[in-house]
Amino acid sequence: MIRQRLEDERRRTTQRLATLRGDYRGFVDASRDTNADDEHDPEGTTIAFEREQVGALVRQAEQHLADVDAALDRVAAGTYGVCTVCGERIPDERLEARPTALTHVACAGSALPPG
DSSP states (O other): OHHHHHHHHHHHHHHHHHHHHHHHHHHHHHHHSOOOOGGGOTTSOOHHHHHHHHHHHHHHHHHHHHHHHHHHHHHHHTOTTBOTTTOOBOOHHHHHHOTTOOSOHHHHHHHSOOO
């Protein structure tokens, strides 16, 4: 059941990523094909701003896809649902809310890189 859920999430994320990449290419092409000085456009946001916004969404989707793939690898290895910090079982409720979770809530803070 978890494998199917992760594969469905992978499929949705891959589709979203394809759409976002298409949008990003559109912004890049629009900025290349125009001579307009959109940096000083009083009408609103610039093409550059929108391009960066979509670029950030692309990077987030790419990271989520990598997280889903890593979760699928853990399923295959038989380690899915085991906290990578303490080795205890991650509660089903957490995995339901966040299927790519590497840790249970108590260890989540210690799993973060120093900031």
